[in-house]
Amino acid sequence: MDNNKIINSASIIGKGMIILCLLFFLFFLVMVAYWHFDKSAFDLVNVSRAFEAGFGSNGIQFYLNENQKPSNAIILSEISPIMVYWLLLRTSLFVFLSIKMIQSALRIISSMQSLQTFYLGNIKHLRSIGLFAFFSFLLSIFNFYYSQGGFNFHFKTAFAPLILAIASYVLAEVFREGAKLVEEKNLII
């Protein structure tokens, strides 16, 4: 393929996204590790949204002073270690699935750059994107928070990963047809 700006931009954005995912995960890991040593350092960190269902960690809010903190907020320094580990596990899974999806997309982009768009490997990559997106959908449906008061379950249907999964599987079939056409074209001498 000629020097295609969209493909080149997608490749750069994809690589940037992997770096951002890894940086976010590293930040989260350091935060959890530090939490073990000094819980009071997280007195102004609200993780209420992180215990809601949906794709990813939904965001963590940092307050500058006590007045900004809502009364019903779940504060990182007050939650049990099990919930911190659940938060870490859930975030790790989302980061892992996101990186795997981006990696597969980057492999497809690199094959397009080397003029091998419709080859069988890309069908496999698209199917793996579909599978990871489906796992993301399943993971994003449910979340929970446990405190001494009992369990709080939260359910939400995140359609974005499901649509991505379906679109990837459909694209995989389009690429299968494309691979067949390329094979036939190569057999015309």
Add this chain to the structure above:
Amino acid sequence: MSIIVNLDVMLAKRKMKLKELSEEVGITITNLSILKTGKAKGIRFNTLAAICNALDCQPGDILEFRKTEEL
């Protein structure tokens, strides 16, 4: 029904090797082998013309139609 490629017959008649034909026509040996073994799905007019020119023959000398018996 099927199309039979008689390229090997014509090569033998002209006492020409596949490599020589490949060099004269400008098609890779791999592609000529695909054509010779009947694995090709089609042949372009310019390829056919180049082969006919190199072998000094008609398209009918290279390609043959055979009706297959229906069960």
